[in-house]
Amino acid sequence: MGNKQPKTSSTELTDKQFALLKANTDYSDKEIREWHAGFIRDCPSGRLDKKKFIEVYKQFYPSGKPETFCKFAFDTFDANHDGSIDFEEFLLAISATSSGNLDDRLGVAFDMYDISNDGNIDQAELSKMIAAMYDLVGQADRKGENDPKKRAAAIIGKLDIEGDKKISKAEFIAGCKDDPFIRKLLVANA
Incomplete structure (x- = not known):
């Protein structure tokens, strides 16, 4: 229960989400759709939880221990603080950390x-x-x-x-x- 409002659990990219991502990233229509397809393939629920987030980082840093760093990064990217990262939060974070100015x-x-x-x-x-x-x-x-x-x-x-x-x-x-x-x-x- 609590006072967290549930997000829609749809794995479809809505027109509103697409427009927001188009306006706030430098990605093309095709790139946004490709990122979305990959995200849904890796996170069929449409949500990236902290455990999966750490697993992804472990692939990039196999000789490291990413747990502490991932906690800080996850908390930053989970913009609405509901304990998961949806596609919108994910792509905005990727864009800001890799292709933003x-x-x-x-x-x-x-x-x-x-x-x-x-x-x-x-x-x-x-x-x-x-x-x-x-x-x-x-x-x-x-x-x-x-x-x-x-x-x-x-x-x-x-x-x-x-x-x-x-x-x-x-x-x-x-x-x-x-x-x-x-x-x-x-x-x-x-």
Whole structure:
């Protein structure tokens, strides 16, 4: 029960959904239909749950442990927070993270790192995300400059223009654009 409104469980792509995806992605009609066919093939219910999401990431990162990273990513992509990702949420996330402009991709990354959803990334949040990314790619060396807490402190020290020991979305985007090393470390496909 609860107060979550059930989504329609249709596996058909409605005209309204198609129009929304067409307006909010750079995908052609054909590409949207191909993405939809693949999504339904992999998720016959029309829903991608967290377990399946992790399975997909394991295919891309076979030597890593994607569970923690996937929790943060899944929570970001599950826009209505109902515990599953439907095709609309899926394609909007794919578009924003892979084919959107750099500011859009950095904005999505910021949203994932902002675990508390307060509009800022603090050192604890950044440290958790760096550790999750290390797990994802199977990086075991976490000593010295690779220590997630030290790396987070260094990044915040560099990007925090306002001096409040947090990174705002504007600071994150500007800092990642200005520093290729930080951008590569924090944002895949940017």
